[in-house]
Amino acid sequence: MSLYNHDWRKVIKILKKFGFDVTRQRGSHLILKKDGKIISVPRHSPIAMPTLRSILIQAGISENDFVKFL
Template sequence: MRPIPPRALIKILEKAGFRVIRQRGSHVILMNEERVRIVVPIHRGKDVRVGLLRAILRETGLSREEFFRLLEEDP
């Protein structure tokens, strides 16, 4: 696993059933049907680091395999 751009992470989470609820400053808040809330920071020129990426995957319940499958899918 390696860092990825925040916009790519948001697209992956949207494919996984999350939707953008709002954005406050440099943080985008997403939520799914089960009301799981995820916050993705968007800081110019910075990718989402591995530690935060793992924490987000843990909170969403996505497996690494599922995450990589969604990452590889065409938009």
């Protein structure tokens, strides 16, 4: 699978499997935290591939590891 056209709910679910917790919501974005890392995920679908790639870089998750959970 690729990083194209993923629903924000699916992305949140996968990030939770990596240990991130939703701490709050600010407008149309969810804020997640883990070990001092803070990432923001937009609540609209689909999440654009460049945006998802940026989220994964901020989270310290490789694309291959993310795709394994799809």
